[in-house]
């Protein structure tokens with residue numbers, strides 16, 4: 428497969444933000460390399476060997492954060 432030089436990686440293969448629960452912040456700050464940019468659902472993420480951390484299925488790093496949903500219940504957000 429030909430891989431194009433897309434600015435944001437192959438995000439077209441990822442679900443819409445509205446359908447995602449987690450995203451990967453690996454190199455999100457722009458340290459010179461391309462950010463991972465993975466996003467998806469909890470079921471798509473991996474667990475590490477101890478099962479206590481979520482690992483990104485793309486880069487394999489424990490840099491997955493839950494996506495804060497603005498439309499979420501405010502009372503639930505405060506507990507996060």
Ligand SMILES: [Zn+2]
Nearest residue numbers: 451463483486
């Ligand atoms: Zn990643």
